[in-house]
Amino acid sequence: MKKGYLSLILHAHLPYVRHPEFDAYLEEDWLFEAVAETYIPLINVFDNLINEHIDFRITMSLTPPLISMLTDELLQQRCLRYIEKRLELAEKEIERTNNQSEFNQIAKMYYNHFHDARYVFAEKYQRNIITAFKKFQDAGKMEIITSCATHSFLPLMNNNVNAMRAQIHVAVNHYEKHFGRKPRGIWLPECAYEPGIDQLLKEEGIRFFIAEAHGLLFASPRPKYGIYAPIVCPSGVAVFGRDLESSKQVWSSKEGYPGDFYYREFYRDIGFDLDYDYVKPYLHGDGNRSNVGIKYYRITGKTNHKEPYSIEMARDKAAEHAGNFMFNREKQTEHLDSLMDRTPIIIAPYDAELFGHWWFEGPLWIDFLFRKIAFDQQTISLITPLEYLDRYPENQCAVPSASSWGYKGYSEYWLNDKNDWIYRHLHIAADRMVVLARTYPHTDKYSIQQRALNQAARELLLAQSSDWAFIMKAGTMVEYAVKRTKEHLFQFNKLYNDIRANAIDEKWLCEIEHKNNIFPDINYCIYQ
Amino acid sequence: MKEIFLLILEIFKALIEILWEKIKYVLKILWIRFFGYEEIPQEKKEAVVEWGVTGEDEWPGITETETKEPQVKERAVSPPSAIPDLPDSYGESRIVLMQRDPLCLFCYWELQQVKIDNFLKNLSTLAYGARLVLRVYDVTNILFDGNNANKYFDSVLVQGAKDWYIHLEEPNRSFCADIGFLTSDGTFHVLTRSNTITTPGMCPSDITEEQREEIEALYEKVYASMAIDTASHVPESASAKWQRLFSHILSSPETC
Numbered sequence: 001m002k003k004g005y006l007s008l009i010l011h012a013h014l015p016y017v018r019h020p021e022f023d024a025y026l027e028e029d030w031l032f033e034a035v036a037e038t039y040i041p042l043i044n045v046f047d048n049l050i051n052e053h054i055d056f057r058i059t060m061s062l063t064p065p066l067i068s069m070l071t072d073e074l075l076q077q078r079c080l081r082y083i084e085k086r087l088e089l090a091e092k093e094i095e096r097t098n099n100q101s102e103f104n105q106i107a108k109m110y111y112n113h114f115h116d117a118r119y120v121f122a123e124k125y126q127r128n129i130i131t132a133f134k135k136f137q138d139a140g141k142m143e144i145i146t147s148c149a150t151h152s153f154l155p156l157m158n159n160n161v162n163a164m165r166a167q168i169h170v171a172v173n174h175y176e177k178h179f180g181r182k183p184r185g186i187w188l189p190e191c192a193y194e195p196g197i198d199q200l201l202k203e204e205g206i207r208f209f210i211a212e213a214h215g216l217l218f219a220s221p222r223p224k225y226g227i228y229a230p231i232v233c234p235s236g237v238a239v240f241g242r243d244l245e246s247s248k249q250v251w252s253s254k255e256g257y258p259g260d261f262y263y264r265e266f267y268r269d270i271g272f273d274l275d276y277d278y279v280k281p282y283l284h285g286d287g288n289r290s291n292v293g294i295k296y297y298r299i300t301g302k303t304n305h306k307e308p309y310s311i312e313m314a315r316d317k318a319a320e321h322a323g324n325f326m327f328n329r330e331k332q333t334e335h336l337d338s339l340m341d342r343t344p345i346i347i348a349p350y351d352a353e354l355f356g357h358w359w360f361e362g363p364l365w366i367d368f369l370f371r372k373i374a375f376d377q378q379t380i381s382l383i384t385p386l387e388y389l390d391r392y393p394e395n396q397c398a399v400p401s402a403s404s405w406g407y408k409g410y411s412e413y414w415l416n417d418k419n420d421w422i423y424r425h426l427h428i429a430a431d432r433m434v435v436l437a438r439t440y441p442h443t444d445k446y447s448i449q450q451r452a453l454n455q456a457a458r459e460l461l462l463a464q465s466s467d468w469a470f471i472m473k474a475g476t477m478v479e480y481a482v483k484r485t486k487e488h489l490f491q492f493n494k495l496y497n498d499i500r501a502n503a504i505d506e507k508w509l510c511e512i513e514h515k516n517n518i519f520p521d522i523n524y525c526i527y528q
Numbered sequence: 529m530k531e532i533f534l535l536i537l538e539i540f541k542a543l544i545e546i547l548w549e550k551i552k553y554v555l556k557i558l559w560i561r562f563f564g565y566e567e568i569p570q571e572k573k574e575a576v577v578e579w580g581v582t583g584e585d586e587w588p589g590i591t592e593t594e595t596k597e598p599q600v601k602e603r604a605v606s607p608p609s610a611i612p613d614l615p616d617s618y619g620e621s622r623i624v625l626m627q628r629d630p631l632c633l634f635c636y637w638e639l640q641q642v643k644i645d646n647f648l649k650n651l652s653t654l655a656y657g658a659r660l661v662l663r664v665y666d667v668t669n670i671l672f673d674g675n676n677a678n679k680y681f682d683s684v685l686v687q688g689a690k691d692w693y694i695h696l697e698e699p700n701r702s703f704c705a706d707i708g709f710l711t712s713d714g715t716f717h718v719l720t721r722s723n724t725i726t727t728p729g730m731c732p733s734d735i736t737e738e739q740r741e742e743i744e745a746l747y748e749k750v751y752a753s754m755a756i757d758t759a760s761h762v763p764e765s766a767s768a769k770w771q772r773l774f775s776h777i778l779s780s781p782e783t784c
Binding site: 194218398 | 612
């Protein structure tokens with residue numbers, strides 16, 4: 001009998017960035033980097049575990065924008081181009097470092113990494129890596145959950161319930177289209193919850209979501225097991241709370257594993273370090289230096305002095321950290337088990353892109369962790385939130401407190417002097433979308449009016465992405481976030497005016513339909 | 529003659545400079561080829577924080593030495609294109625309340641000039657000296673009818689202001705706001721009314737269901753001093769208190 005359960009949750013999300021109007025676009029690299037450095041290495045970990053018959057459970061949220069991009073033909077083609085360019089660079093690096101053995105073996109590691117990425121992406125999964133995740137789900141090893149349609153921060157749009165409902169409804173339909181059944185769980189973007197949202201989840205048949213720790217700790221009535229068992233909202237939807245102790249060991253840049261001095265240094269990239277003319281073919285058209293994904297140094301210490309990376313030592317560290325994480329969970333659950341009359345569950349959610357992209361050894365750490373849990377101990381076992389609910393169908397009923405996992409635990413990161421200007425425009429657009437849906441309840445199939453109404457819904461959803469407010473506050477790539485927000489709102493407003501004036505510009509509509517092609521099956525009537 | 533001499537001298541200097549740059553470049557290439565990396569002076573390096581990680585905004589962190597110099601540099605958006613302007617107003621009069629955290633609301637509004645003009649016209653002589661005011665009501669646990677608020681406070685609006693952060697005294701309350709004219713006779717005339725919003729609590733609920741002693745004891749210990757200050761990171765703060773209070777019960781020895 002196990003004394004505790006561990007539920008590892010990876011939240012995979014990127015904002016919808018697709019620019020068919022240009023041959024290459026800097027911000028599209030976010031996706032390609034994540035594919036090459038995070039998603040494919042994770043897929044390899046899970047594939048290997050399955051091939052070796054090692055049992056594991058993991059939960060992953062794949063957001064609708066991410067799924068849309070990963071299944072888009074144009075972006076798939078560009079992603080392959082990206083991987084091939086990196087492979088070409090890695091090959092050159094092997095030659096360039098020929099006389100430097102310690103760098104040369106790292107160059108070979110990158111070559112193997114990109115060579116494998118190309119094989120997995122182009123051949124094994126035929127450019128559609130969503131099929132890999134579906135395979136893991138169908139094998140019973142992974143629970144894929146959804147998120148909001150465009151990762152909107154729901155509590156900041158709570159003056160229009162129809163708009164909130166649309167974010168969830170579109171996501172659920174999108175999930176069903178790709179995975180053949182409805183989602184059973186949802187990752188509320190930024191874990192942002194306020195009472196009432198659970199009712200909207202219930203309407204869509206969702207059974208559970210994840211909240212920040214104080215969402216449960218401050219729930220009413222007091223949850224008797226704190227964050228170590230789910231509670232059930234009055235709507236009947238279950239809530240699991242994030243365990244901060246386990247999160248911190250991975251998240252924290254100071255105390256967390258990823259900051260270990262033997263791990264790879266993210267900020268020493270040859271895109272900045274090497275001769276400009278040498279790396280120029282791998283930079284973007286604007287010629288600005290940027291990361292190209294090949295980095296030779298380890299973190300080393302807190303100064304700018306960096307030592308060369310050692311593959312073996314980093315691997316040993318990943319194994320050691322996996323062991324340490326498992327040991328701490330064992331001890332944690334042993335203590336909890338003595339206090340609870342049921343088996344405790346520890347919820348450990350992380351941004352998926354942390355693993356591999358930022359923390360290069362992250363996928364390896366997961367691999368070690370899952371193997372160690374399978375073979376090296378008897379105290380804990382991996383579980384998905386849904387499996388826990390199946391084992392413990394009766395849970396305490398309580399109303400969680402409004403909360404998010406962002407800075408200070410509420411909405412401040414998405415509502416401050418850097419981004420508060422967006423809300424007056426977003427709210428009026430949402431209200432106008434409801435007006436449109438109610439004014440034109442019936443339109444002819446494929447008519448220009450129906451197409452314009454559907455496109456208006458797409459533009460609204462894209463404008464509502466929480467990523468833009470986040471970027472505005474974070475202070476990097478702000479210009480792009482502002483541009484996207486203004487562009488989608490401008491396009492929405494023009495559609496609103498054109499539809500009402502019965503003067504839709506078909507040529508322009510075609511252009512934006514082609515450009516912002518997310519959710520091809522959307523039906524604007526969801527806003528009625 | 530002197531001018532020609534100076535000109536030749538300048539040309540000669542320029543040629544020497546070009547030649548020196550070329551020699552430096554060739555030497556650098558040779559250095560890199562035979563000795564490995566070019567040592568980039570650190571002040572040139574850019575720590576580009578990219579998209580990818582949200583959550584606690586902790587990772588990736590900037591090390592102590594990095595924070596001494598501003599390292600985060602905006603990369604150019606590629607390719608640039610004109611950003612269409614959004615409307616300054618939408619021809620409506622409205623006020624919206626939003627919750628930032630348990631102790632802070634954000635409020636924005638838009639007022640139609642025609643509506644203000646008509647309103648003042650109807651106020652007749654009272655319009656003289658009337659002040660445009662934001663009135664925030666505490667409507668906790670009541671069905672608000674405009675006159676039965678638990679309490680309220682007024683803020684005179686500054687010309688041109690369009691939004692405001694409202695700092696609150698206590699969490700777990702409900703609020704509604706009006707914008708209107710406060711006339712010289714002390715009467716408040718509502719122009720537009722906001723939505724109602726409820727802020728969350730910042731401590732464990734007083735309501736308990738469980739009577740089991742050990743669980744009660746557990747909660748007493750955990751929550752005894754868990755009054756959260758929003759100046760700090762709430763999950764972190766809640767967690768820290770949890771850790772401190774329960775280090776001997778809940779946490780593993782290694783992490784405490």
